[in-house]
Amino acid sequence: QVQLVESGGGSVQAGGSLRLSCAASGRTFSSYAMGWFRQAPGKEREFVAAISWSGGRTVYADSVKGRFTISRDNAKNTVYLQMNSLKPEDTAVYSCAADRTGRARTGWYEYDYWGQGTQVTVSS
Secondary structure (H helix, E strand, O other), X not given: OOOEEEEOOEEEEOOOOEEEEEEEOOOOHHHOEEXXXXXXXXXXXXXXXXXXXXXXXXXXXXXXXXXXXXXXXOOOOEEEEEEOOOOHHHOEEEEEEEEOOOOOOOOHHHOOEEOOOEEEEEEO
């Protein structure tokens, strides 16, 4: 069992930056791939970024490529999402998720554990 807790959300103006953190419980964190997903009101859950268990592979949605960076610190059981050049369309609830296979995958249904989410609001 893995418990995930996100933090770092908030309100920011367009062009600004935020860094989300996802702290995981459990001694097996380093074997899990981690992903970030987001969901805006009235829209489906959307893949944002994923990182493999070792951090050696990262995957990004086209909409955030070049602006967002996913990273992890296995010693701290934490995964991060650095978000730069934020746009109003980035407004959503952002959730982190853990995948037991260790592979950086893009389908939300492939993930086993989820956090509660943190709100990110970008104003124009």
